[in-house]
Amino acid sequence: MNKALAAITSERFLQKVRLGSGLVMLTFVGMHLFNHALLLVSLDMADRISAVFGLIWRNPVGTILLFGALLTHVGLVLRSLYHRRTLRMPMREAAQVLFGLLIPFLIIEHVVPARLSQPLYGVVVDYRMVIRSLWVVNPLSGLRQAAALLIIWTHGCFGVYFWLRYRSWYATAAPWLLAVAILVPVLALLGFADTGRMLAHMAESAPQMDPAYAQSLRAARPPIDQAAVAQGLGQIKLALYAIFSAAILLVAALRRMRTLAERASQITIRYSNGALVRAPRGLSLLEASRYGDVPHYAVCGGKGRCSTCRVRVLDTHAPLPPPGAIEAAALSRIHADADVRLGCQLHPTADLSVALLMAPNPDAALPVATEPVRPGREEEIVVLFCDLRAFTDLSETRLPYDVVFLLNRYFAIVGQAVEDAGGRLDKFIGDGAMALFGLGGKREQASRQALAAAAAIVRDIGRLNEELGHDFATHLRVAIGVHTGPSVVGMMGYGSTKSLTAVGDTVNVASRLESAAKQHDVAIVVSERALRQSGIAVEGLQDDVIAIRGRSAPLRVYLVTEAESLRFAADADAMRSA
Numbered sequence: 001m002n003k004a005l006a007a008i009t010s011e012r013f014l015q016k017v018r019l020g021s022g023l024v025m026l027t028f029v030g031m032h033l034f035n036h037a038l039l040l041v042s043l044d045m046a047d048r049i050s051a052v053f054g055l056i057w058r059n060p061v062g063t064i065l066l067f068g069a070l071l072t073h074v075g076l077v078l079r080s081l082y083h084r085r086t087l088r089m090p091m092r093e094a095a096q097v098l099f100g101l102l103i104p105f106l107i108i109e110h111v112v113p114a115r116l117s118q119p120l121y122g123v124v125v126d127y128r129m130v131i132r133s134l135w136v137v138n139p140l141s142g143l144r145q146a147a148a149l150l151i152i153w154t155h156g157c158f159g160v161y162f163w164l165r166y167r168s169w170y171a172t173a174a175p176w177l178l179a180v181a182i183l184v185p186v187l188a189l190l191g192f193a194d195t196g197r198m199l200a201h202m203a204e205s206a207p208q209m210d211p212a213y214a215q216s217l218r219a220a221r222p223p224i225d226q227a228a229v230a231q232g233l234g235q236i237k238l239a240l241y242a243i244f245s246a247a248i249l250l251v252a253a254l255r256r257m258r259t260l261a262e263r264a265s266q267i268t269i270r271y272s273n274g275a276l277v278r279a280p281r282g283l284s285l286l287e288a289s290r291y292g293d294v295p296h297y298a299v300c301g302g303k304g305r306c307s308t309c310r311v312r313v314l315d316t317h318a319p320l321p322p323p324g325a326i327e328a329a330a331l332s333r334i335h336a337d338a339d340v341r342l343g344c345q346l347h348p349t350a351d352l353s354v355a356l357l358m359a360p361n362p363d364a365a366l367p368v369a370t371e372p373v374r375p376g377r378e379e380e381i382v383v384l385f386c387d388l389r390a391f392t393d394l395s396e397t398r399l400p401y402d403v404v405f406l407l408n409r410y411f412a413i414v415g416q417a418v419e420d421a422g423g424r425l426d427k428f429i430g431d432g433a434m435a436l437f438g439l440g441g442k443r444e445q446a447s448r449q450a451l452a453a454a455a456a457i458v459r460d461i462g463r464l465n466e467e468l469g470h471d472f473a474t475h476l477r478v479a480i481g482v483h484t485g486p487s488v489v490g491m492m493g494y495g496s497t498k499s500l501t502a503v504g505d506t507v508n509v510a511s512r513l514e515s516a517a518k519q520h521d522v523a524i525v526v527s528e529r530a531l532r533q534s535g536i537a538v539e540g541l542q543d544d545v546i547a548i549r550g551r552s553a554p555l556r557v558y559l560v561t562e563a564e565s566l567r568f569a570a571d572a573d574a575m576r577s578a
Contacts (some may be wrong), residue, residue, distance in 0.1 A: 010397045012325050015303065019163060025071035025103075026156035028057060032150065033184045039127070039191030043198075046191070047127050066182060074104055076243070082251045086283065088290040092158070093301050099155035106148035106242045109141060112237050120232065128199065135196030146192065150185055157181045162301070184503060268346060272314065285354065286343040297358045298519035302344035307334050309343035311354040318350035334378075346352055356368070381439060382446040382484040382530060383507050385514035386414055387432040389477045407431060410476065417456035421449040426501050432514075436502055439489065447484055447534035451526065454480045455568035458523045462562070480523060481513025484530040505551075512548045513557060520544070525562035531558050536568065 031053050038046040056062050061181060077100035089097075113133075117125050134142030160177075164170050265281045269288050277292030286309050289296035297308040304326035313320065320341070323331060327345035340357065385508055388394075397401045414433045419424045422445070423437040434452065440448025465475050485506035492501050509527070517525040531538055542559045560568075 008410050010325060011304070014079075015073060015078060015326075017516040019159075021069035021073040021076070022156060024065060025073060025152070026160065029067055029152055029156060030184060031056075031151065033153065033188035036188035037184065038193045039131075039195045040187065042354065043127055044561065046195075048522065068088045070103070070107075072099065074247075077101060078247060078251050078295075082254055084287065086287050086291045087542075090301070096155065096158060096162075099151055099158075101248060103152055103155070105241065106144075106151060108237050108240050108244075110145050112149070112240070113233050116233065116236065117229065128193070131195050132199050135192075136200050142192075142196070146189060149188070153181075153185050156170065169384055224499045260275065267350045269348070270351075270353040272353070281349055282347060284344055285309075285341070285346045285348060288348075289356075294356075296343060296549065298344055298542060300344075304330055304342060304345050307331070307336070307342060308358050310334075310336065310340055310357050311343050311346075312337075312357055313339045313341055314353040314355055316348070316350060316352040320352075321347060321349070354386065378486050379439065379489045379502075380446075380485065381485065381487050381489065381502060381506065382437040382450040382482065382560060383502065383510035384418070384435040384450045385432065385453060385481045385510045386435070386454075387479050387514050389479055389518060391431040406468075406474070406476070409468075410461070413460040414457055417460065420456065421453035423449055423453055424500070427499075434507070434510075436489075438484075439500075448536065450482050450484075451524075451534055451536060451568040452532070454482060454524050454526075455565045458562050458565045478523065479509045479514050479517035480525070481515070481517055482512040482524065482526040482530050483513055484527065484533055485509070509548055509551070516546055517559075518557050522559045523562045523565050525557050526560060528558065540564070 035046055035050050035053060038049055038380075057066055077097065081097060081101075087094075113132065113261040114125055124326050134145055259280065267279050267281050269277045269279060269285070269292070271277075271294060275292065275294045277288055277294060279288035279291045283291060283304070286296055286302050287300050288294075298306075300306040300308075302309065307330050310331075323341065324345060327342045330342055330345075331340060343356075394406075398406075410431070411428060411433070414435075415425050418433075418435040421437070423435045424439055426436050435450070437450045437453075457480065461476050461478050468474065483506055485504075487502040487504040487506040489502045491498055491501065492503070493499055513525040513527065517523065528543070531541075538558060541564060543556060544559060545554045547554050
C-alpha cells in the first residue's frame with residue numbers, strides 16, 4: 001500500500017499526469033477550433049460536426065475526462081507553485097505558470113452557459129445562439145473568449161514544444177507543427193468573425209428574432225425565463241470564480257507561512273566561483289542559485305528532463321538526500337560520478353559547497369537563468385575527417401592566389417560530396433574538413449553515406465588533378481578517416497560563430513584515423529565498426545589494428561586505397577542522382 005501511494009505521488013508520475021491532462025485539454029481545444037474553422041464552409045456544417053464532437057465530449061465518460069483533466073492540470077500547477085521556494089524563473093516558465101492559472105478564469109464565462117444551459121434550464125445551445133450572443137449581443141464577451149482560446153492554445157502548444165523539442169525527429173517535424181499551431185486558430189477566428197458578421201447583418205435587415213433561432217426557443221419546454229436563466233448561470237460563474245481565486249490565495253498564504261518559518265532555518269551554499277548564497281532550507285539547489293542571483297543553467301526548466309543544471313558536490317555538513325527516480329535516471333544516462341547531482345532535484349538540508357559543471361562564462365554578463373540555444377544530447381553518429389596531404393609544403397611554393405584557388409576547389413568538392421551523400425558539413429579547419437552523418441537518428445544509413453562521401457571526394461580530387469595537371473603540375477591527394485560511435489551533439493561556439501557541431505571520443509578517433517591514412521599511405525582509413533555498420537563487403541580490404549592516442553585499447557580498422565574506394569563509389573553515384 002505504501003509503495004503504491006509513493007508511486008502515484010512521485011514526481012515522475014505527477015509529471016506524466018500533468019502532461020496527460022494537458023494533452024487531453026489541448027485535444028479538446030484543437031477540435032473546438034477546428035469546428036470554428038468549419039464556419040468558413042457553412043453554419044450547418046459546423047453544427048453537424050459539433051454534434052459529432054459532442055458524442056465524444058458530452059457523454060459521461062468524456063465529460064469526466066475533460067473536466068477531470070482541467071481540475072487535475074490546474075491543481076498540479078498550484079502544487080508546483082507551492083513547492084517553488086522562489087518565484088524567480090525564466091520568462092517562458094513564468095508565462096507557462098501564469099497561463100496555467102488563467103485557464104479557469106478564461107473559460108468559466110463560456111463553459112458555464114454552453115454546458116449547463118440545457119441540463120439545468122432546457123435551453124438548446126447551438127452555434128447560431130453562441131455566436132449571436134458573442135458577436136451581436138455582447139461583443140466584449142466575444143473578444144474575451146477569442147483571447148481566451150488563443151491563450152489556452154498557445155499555452156498548450158508551448159507545452160508540446162517543451163515536451164518534444166529534444167526528440168530526434170522534432171527538427172524535421174517542427175515547420176509542419178508550427179504551421180498547424182498558427183493556421184488552426186487563425187482559421188477558427190476567421191470562421192467566427194465571418195459567421196458573426198452574417199448574423200449581425202441578418203439582425204439589422206430583420207429586426208425581429210431570426211426564425212430559426214425563435215424555433216429553437218419555442219422547441220424548449222417549459223417556456224424559458226431569460227432573467228432567471230441569466231441570474232442562475234451568473235451565480236454559478238461567481239461561485240466558480242470565487243473557488244479558483246480562493247485556491248490561489250490559499251497557495252499564496254501557505255507559501256508566505258512557509259517562508260516565515262524557513263527564515264529561521266537557512267543554509268549556506270558556497271560555489272567554486274566564489275559566490276555565496278544563504279537560502280531557506282528546503283529549496284532545490286537550482287532555486288537557491290536563482291534566489292541568490294547565481295547564473296545556473298536549467299534547459300528543461302528544472303523538471304529533471306536534462307542534466308544541464310548538474311553540479312559536483314565538493315563538501316557537505318550533513319548527508320544529502322538520495323536521488324529520486326527522476327534524478328537517478330538522468331544521472332545514469334550521463335554516467336555521472338557519485339558526487340554529481342542535479343541542481344533542480346537536490347534539496348540540501350545543511351551547508352554545502354558545489355561546483356557548477358555547466359556554468360556560463362562569468363565574463364559574458366549573461367542574465368540569471370540563461371540557457372543555451374540548443375542543449376547537447378548524445379547521438380550515435382558517423383564522423384568523417386578529410387585533409388590534404390603535404391599541403392603546407394605546396395602552399396609555400398605557390399602564389400597566394402593559386403593557394404586560395406586550389407583550396408576553394410577542394411572545399412567545393414568536399415562540400416558537394418558530403419551534401420550529396422546526406423551529411424552535414426561541420427567545419428573547415430585549414431586544409432582539413434569535418435563532416436557529420438546520421439544526425440537525427442538515421443544510424444542505419446549513416447556509415448554508408450559517409451563512405452559514399454569519402455569515395456566521391458577521392459574520385460573528384462582525381463578528376464581535379466586531371467583538369468589542372470598542365471597548369472599547376474600539382475597532384476593533390478587526400479587522407480580520410482571515418483569512425484562511428486556516440487558523440488555529444490549541440491549548438492556550440494560564441495556569438496555569430498555558434499553552430500551545430502559534435503564533440504567527444506568519436507570525433508577524436510575519426511581525426512586520428514585521418515592521420516593514420518597518411519601514415520599508411522592510403523586514401524581512407526575506416527573503423528571496423530563503421531564499415532560493418534554500412535553493410536559493404538570487406539573482402540579484399542587490408543585490415544590492421546592500430547593504437548589510438550588517448551585510448552587504452554587498440555582499434556581494428558580497414559585501409560582503403562584510392563582504387564579500392566571505387567567499391568563505395570556506386571553508393572555515391574546513386575545518392576548524387578537521387
